[in-house]
Amino acid sequence: MKQLFQPDGIAVVGASSNPGKAGFVAIRNMREKGYPGKVYPVNPKETEILGYPCSPSLAEVEGHVDLVVLIMPSRMIYSVMDDLDRRMEEKGDVKFIVCAAADYAETKTPEGIDRQARLMRTAEKYGIRVVGPNCIGVIDNRSLVDTTFVDTGVPFSSFGQPSGITFISQSGALASTILMEGAGRVEPVLYNKFISIGNMADVDFVDLLNYFETDDSTRVIGIYMEGCGNGRELAETLKRVSRKKPIVVLKVGRSALGGAAANSHTGSMAGSDAVYDAMFKQTGVVRVDTIDELIDTLQAFDRLPLPGGGNLFLYSQAGGPGIYCTDAIARWPQLKMPLVSDDTKARLAATQQPMANICHPEGYADITASASVRNHVDGLQIVLQDENVDAVVFITVVPTFLPQEELARELVKMTETTPQAQEKPVFYCVMAGAYTSPARRIMEQAGLCTFDAPDKAVLAAKNMCNYAAFRRRQKED
Amino acid sequence: MKQLFQPDGIAVVGASSNPGKAGFVAIRNMREKGYPGKVYPVNPKETEILGYPCSPSLAEVEGHVDLVVLIMPSRMIYSVMDDLDRRMEEKGDVKFIVCAAADYAETKTPEGIDRQARLMRTAEKYGIRVVGPNCIGVIDNRSLVDTTFVDTGVPFSSFGQPSGITFISQSGALASTILMEGAGRVEPVLYNKFISIGNMADVDFVDLLNYFETDDSTRVIGIYMEGCGNGRELAETLKRVSRKKPIVVLKVGRSALGGAAANSHTGSMAGSDAVYDAMFKQTGVVRVDTIDELIDTLQAFDRLPLPGGGNLFLYSQAGGPGIYCTDAIARWPQLKMPLVSDDTKARLAATQQPMANICHPEGYADITASASVRNHVDGLQIVLQDENVDAVVFITVVPTFLPQEELARELVKMTETTPQAQEKPVFYCVMAGAYTSPARRIMEQAGLCTFDAPDKAVLAAKNMCNYAAFRRRQKED
Numbered sequence: 001m002k003q004l005f006q007p008d009g010i011a012v013v014g015a016s017s018n019p020g021k022a023g024f025v026a027i028r029n030m031r032e033k034g035y036p037g038k039v040y041p042v043n044p045k046e047t048e049i050l051g052y053p054c055s056p057s058l059a060e061v062e063g064h065v066d067l068v069v070l071i072m073p074s075r076m077i078y079s080v081m082d083d084l085d086r087r088m089e090e091k092g093d094v095k096f097i098v099c100a101a102a103d104y105a106e107t108k109t110p111e112g113i114d115r116q117a118r119l120m121r122t123a124e125k126y127g128i129r130v131v132g133p134n135c136i137g138v139i140d141n142r143s144l145v146d147t148t149f150v151d152t153g154v155p156f157s158s159f160g161q162p163s164g165i166t167f168i169s170q171s172g173a174l175a176s177t178i179l180m181e182g183a184g185r186v187e188p189v190l191y192n193k194f195i196s197i198g199n200m201a202d203v204d205f206v207d208l209l210n211y212f213e214t215d216d217s218t219r220v221i222g223i224y225m226e227g228c229g230n231g232r233e234l235a236e237t238l239k240r241v242s243r244k245k246p247i248v249v250l251k252v253g254r255s256a257l258g259g260a261a262a263n264s265h266t267g268s269m270a271g272s273d274a275v276y277d278a279m280f281k282q283t284g285v286v287r288v289d290t291i292d293e294l295i296d297t298l299q300a301f302d303r304l305p306l307p308g309g310g311n312l313f314l315y316s317q318a319g320g321p322g323i324y325c326t327d328a329i330a331r332w333p334q335l336k337m338p339l340v341s342d343d344t345k346a347r348l349a350a351t352q353q354p355m356a357n358i359c360h361p362e363g364y365a366d367i368t369a370s371a372s373v374r375n376h377v378d379g380l381q382i383v384l385q386d387e388n389v390d391a392v393v394f395i396t397v398v399p400t401f402l403p404q405e406e407l408a409r410e411l412v413k414m415t416e417t418t419p420q421a422q423e424k425p426v427f428y429c430v431m432a433g434a435y436t437s438p439a440r441r442i443m444e445q446a447g448l449c450t451f452d453a454p455d456k457a458v459l460a461a462k463n464m465c466n467y468a469a470f471r472r473r474q475k476e477d
Numbered sequence: 478m479k480q481l482f483q484p485d486g487i488a489v490v491g492a493s494s495n496p497g498k499a500g501f502v503a504i505r506n507m508r509e510k511g512y513p514g515k516v517y518p519v520n521p522k523e524t525e526i527l528g529y530p531c532s533p534s535l536a537e538v539e540g541h542v543d544l545v546v547l548i549m550p551s552r553m554i555y556s557v558m559d560d561l562d563r564r565m566e567e568k569g570d571v572k573f574i575v576c577a578a579a580d581y582a583e584t585k586t587p588e589g590i591d592r593q594a595r596l597m598r599t600a601e602k603y604g605i606r607v608v609g610p611n612c613i614g615v616i617d618n619r620s621l622v623d624t625t626f627v628d629t630g631v632p633f634s635s636f637g638q639p640s641g642i643t644f645i646s647q648s649g650a651l652a653s654t655i656l657m658e659g660a661g662r663v664e665p666v667l668y669n670k671f672i673s674i675g676n677m678a679d680v681d682f683v684d685l686l687n688y689f690e691t692d693d694s695t696r697v698i699g700i701y702m703e704g705c706g707n708g709r710e711l712a713e714t715l716k717r718v719s720r721k722k723p724i725v726v727l728k729v730g731r732s733a734l735g736g737a738a739a740n741s742h743t744g745s746m747a748g749s750d751a752v753y754d755a756m757f758k759q760t761g762v763v764r765v766d767t768i769d770e771l772i773d774t775l776q777a778f779d780r781l782p783l784p785g786g787g788n789l790f791l792y793s794q795a796g797g798p799g800i801y802c803t804d805a806i807a808r809w810p811q812l813k814m815p816l817v818s819d820d821t822k823a824r825l826a827a828t829q830q831p832m833a834n835i836c837h838p839e840g841y842a843d844i845t846a847s848a849s850v851r852n853h854v855d856g857l858q859i860v861l862q863d864e865n866v867d868a869v870v871f872i873t874v875v876p877t878f879l880p881q882e883e884l885a886r887e888l889v890k891m892t893e894t895t896p897q898a899q900e901k902p903v904f905y906c907v908m909a910g911a912y913t914s915p916a917r918r919i920m921e922q923a924g925l926c927t928f929d930a931p932d933k934a935v936l937a938a939k940n941m942c943n944y945a946a947f948r949r950r951q952k953e954d
Contacts, residue, residue, distance in 0.1 A: 171797025184910030255807030320648025330732030433661030
């Protein structure tokens, strides 16, 4: 898989100088990211695209090519494969094909099936691995490869360092949405690696999981799944990999109707959802229900240490959101609001205003709307120092008179100077929508993990607790 | 209640010229909105605030005062009430008090209870109605009254016309969040009326529901509720009002723990959740679980016609999101993906690209990533014209090469020229985060209702279908 994510030479068949075409955006994405390797646009009608000289055919690209990206219309696959045959006879260099175009076997038409067969014939003959067809391509934000034709609308320079989140999607549209939703977050999410696998004519979940298992820059693996054929092999792979890294899956086709729709889509059999669900439980896979939960949970795993248990303290600046969050916690038997020591209670009370509610009920504090920055920060530090606390959900609504950027900076400072704040996960819920973006941006840039609603923070906490419990059980065995 | 929402003269006790104080922001909010009535800041240490001359005490305000807003520290309540006594003896004009400050009976301290008792003694003596204490105040975006000290960060001029959404919150922090989350949406939500009722020392849910029942500009009522005492009266009121207008409630204290936290907060007994839940079901109240669902559902009721039944067609531009949405629909037995006529299928197919999936499964179309603006719009129109379709969830991911603003404008145009698009609700899900904000803004400004994820669109659809069924049952009885 190395030549897929760190190829030496990329040829783009169907490259275009027309900014309204996919074959232009793929080239532009690599140019914008500063991909340091060679890019070879292939198009008989062009001489140069964005400064890269164009070749009339794949066979005529002079330099070494590890990766071929196919963005041309699917009906051209026959002549392009003939070209590739010639190239492989002469140079034998290509290791990977990413076939982005649709209108292959997923259509279930004789034409589509035949086109995919033609693609695979050359690939198999020379041992070339194929990603797709019917996908949006591959991204590696460390090697700066980006074969996708997705424009997130956010310039690459606005992103910070790549995260440890690697994502595999069976749907191109879901992949685009995950990329764009990530880009549009308060602090844009830059995925480590990102791959859309479409019809899985060749490269599949198992291949990729095997590779990401030992990929140092992958801390957590996200998957959007409709279904796949090799269930037993997938289960074994998931189980082995999830002992090392968390795997978060959004699996659709929960319902019979959804399964029917999935079958119409990538042609995959979604299979009985109960079978998948049991497989995920046995293999320690974290199954999520929504796109929001997926991205939130991936971010939490990437940024936060695993909790030592399910004792989740709820530290809130406001009563209403605190009660709302208590309900969200009470939904999950694996989470418990813990009894802290009398010493913790006394120290906590000493840092707060007289109106603050300390531990009614246990494991809960409401520091009230009049809480200052110091009230917010000092109390959180004390809670984290209690040995019965495994994790904290922190809520603030940021009242108009609380300096939100100062609060954010002080929380970052406390984290840097408090060992327990680094050893235990804190799920920071900063409510009130776009108003609090400045605070959230400061916190996220410093590596903290923020959420926009208490229920979302609790879902991520629950998912991390489940996975941590799986890891502890694995160690005991 | 008229003098609360359209007062003739507002005195603000605790007004301040310090921009860092609540007593400044309340005055500034009214100035910014252009409240046309008289505003009388009261503060013995100031002479003028934002151009309004200051009075040293409530008794000395010369003009007519319908509404008194109390933002000063709670310990000053004794002298302020003495002042008010003097004023009422002389002028007898005040009809309402909004007591925003906290630190009253909700603290359960003898001091807090005594302060609230002092407030109520004068109020009851003169028949003045009291909102609060421990609340953020009252907004009427038609009369341009705003006694809150919330800064949403969005200038008032950025909001369009007021919506038909009226909101009542028992928690001030939740109220702030609902205001700010609304302000931060793609197209800012401007509430019709907005009231935070805090401790409910006097004005409560029943009083307000009675008023909003006949308030012409209120199309839908939202409530954040922790609990209340007069259960039977509340149930009767909810039942009567919800026959005329939808009522959407976020009721916390679902869990025993949440109930305990609620009791510590506003002192209210959350009571058994099962009792509340049964009451909501019997009275046609739409109960929601999250803040996202609350705002989405309120917007849907405000903007969309009620569906004639639960036949929900799923019209998607992408397979993955389509399957994901099918799962979301299948969760609710009251929703059904309908069988459309052969004629509809043929007409639909004729408007789409050959790769489109028409009605596999029934009630579902996937028009694929290559769909043009015309494919999007024409197919939706045909689906809406089928008599078996009560409502549509429309999904697009907006591929890079689809002109999103043109799509938005064409959808608006189709709605304006298609009777069925005005008679049946369409839940537009425009995915891909901030990237698609330009399209969503055009659609929202034209009165369409957009969502950022399919599951959210389906929740709103389910809530509208439930309420429509309640209304049909009421009519039959």
